[in-house]
Amino acid sequence: MHDPHSERMSGSETRAAGGLALVFAFRMLGMFMVLPVLATYGMDLAGATPALIGLAIGAYGLTQAFLQIPFGVISDRIGRRPVIYLGLVIFALGSVLAAQADSIWGVIAGRILQGAGAISAAVMALLSDLTREQHRTKAMAMIGMSIGLSFAVAMVVGPLVTRAFGLSGLFLATAAMAVVGIAIIAFVVPPSHGALQHRESGVAKQALMPTLRHPDLLRLDVGIFVLHAILMASFIALPLAFVERGGLPKEEHWWVYLIALLISFFAMIPFIIYGEKKRKMKRVLLGAVSVLMLTELFFWLSADNLHELVIGTVIFFTAFNLLEASLPSLVSKVSPAGGKGTAMGVYSTSQFLGAALGGILGGWLFQHGGLSTVFLGCAALCALWWGVALSMREPPYVTSLRMPLSAEAVREAGLTERLMAVPGVTDAVVVADEAAIYIKLDTQILDRTTLERLVNPASSACEA
Structure with a gap:
């Protein structure tokens, strides 16, 4: 058992954050590798016009935009891993479809299917399930860095892979990355002990x-x-x-x-x-x-x-x-x-x-x-x-904090008003369902330790 208040990430938290960052990186790499090459190599495809090349470049965004939040909501109900596995399989199938295509319409269909594997929200929710509050910001920063790095690598690797293996080889490489992502979820990311309801990492209807x-x-x-x-x-x-x-x-x-x-x-x-x-x-x-x-x-x-x-x-x-x-x-x-x-x-x-x-x-x-x-x-x-x-x-x-509350503190009348009167606190809301309070504070005016004593002396503050 690790100390719940430890300032160091545990081994399982490090594996979770690192593994999920890699899943994100491989998937975004597959999305972005076509960006620097489709306009030049894609014109060799049957039926290709500049307008259709543009549609192929942006097509993944359509399905990604419309399915991302619904996939996150579904993951709350059936579990994160089934949604992530499904999304990676859909992404791989889209990559294979684009690889087999000999016309621009086949590539467009493959890109639309790639985007339908919208796992971003489910991955972020799983990260919340597997990390303690005080380490969540670090874990999310690791994912943010992996996305930025994958974009940079894609800009360089995309032209090199396409030069060696053509557009079909590029799409097959992205399918392989999705398979690697499935393996990482299965064998590297540790199991979670139930979904955590957390307003800082998922969409709340309210x-x-x-x-x-x-x-x-x-x-x-x-x-x-x-x-x-x-x-x-x-x-x-x-x-x-x-x-x-x-x-x-x-x-x-x-x-x-x-x-x-x-x-x-x-x-x-x-x-x-x-x-x-x-x-x-x-x-x-x-x-x-x-x-x-x-x-x-x-x-x-x-x-x-x-x-x-x-x-x-x-x-x-x-x-x-x-x-x-x-x-x-x-x-x-x-x-x-x-x-x-x-x-x-x-x-x-x-x-x-x-x-x-x-x-x-x-x-x-x-x-x-x-x-x-x-x-x-x-x-x-x-x-x-x-x-x-x-x-x-x-x-x-300001910094966002989420602090667990005792049953007495949840029932306490006027807690948010009392906190809002404290210099440095800019916003606060109690969420009774989570037995927690979310706070925005200016750390140059107020430190967490003082705030912790004000809210719930027995609990430890944790950064969202």
Whole structure:
């Protein structure tokens, strides 16, 4: 038995977090590996047009968006593992279908089926079941890092695998990754002892309408929608620009993405540190959106040789990675107490819808106006996002805590009002069903230990 209050993750928690992070990474790798190659290699497929290539790039987002929250709800009823196994099998079948296809419509059908394996919510819920409260933030950060890393690896590995084995080989590789994911769930991730109801990692029906009516959360949902729309649309145009404007054969694109992602990863870190330390995340967000817009205008107006295209790609990925890393943190800060899981569910749905629209819109713009029209359309989306984000309030710099309550504390009248009067506490809600209280607090004003004594001296506070 491990100490329930230990500040170190236990062996089973480490295996759970590491194993689930790998499952996420393999699945996202399979999703993203086609991104840098479909626009160039996909035109060899029967019936391929730029508009249909765009649909194939974004198609997974449609089914992913609509099935993600329902799969999470089903996992509450029948268990996490059956849903995750089912999702990975569906993803593998979609990959095999795309691998066997000799027409663009077969690839589109495969991508739609890939997206139907929407396991994100179920994986996050299983992570909550298998980790203690005080380690959940670390475990979720591991998954976040695995997603970011898988995107970077996919940008480099996708072109290399496709060069060696063709598009069908690429899709078969993604099917193999899904099988590896099933093995990890079966043999690495430890068994859970029942589903945990936890509002910070799953969608709560009671929190859905307040989330959909929250102005700043909606601004962030618009942000991730636009960001992934721009990503998908840009990857219809950028690979073709490397070939047509830069004279770079499609087999050589991997080194551009490798350079761009390595530089951009280190370039974005000072801006995140500045935004968090100086509490200026709104300024950082608006600045990054502006840079993204200027980069798209640069691609539109003047990037007509390989040197300029590479520089533009480095700047694009710096702004993109900065926004991709910042937006989930802002959702966590802005969401009301006990509403983070629901807010993240809506946010993820917006992300996948953006990916779908971006692929479809990018392909349509390219077919009707060429490369320049795609870049100009992306710049217009950035301008729209900048206008929406401008009226956002500076986010509260708060931490989310979930504290278990004794039976007496749950019944205590006025507990939330008493806590809201404490300097540093910005929001609090008691959830009697969970015998817990969710609190948002500014740790520069109030520390957890003091808060713990105020709420429930016998219990230990735990970070959500």
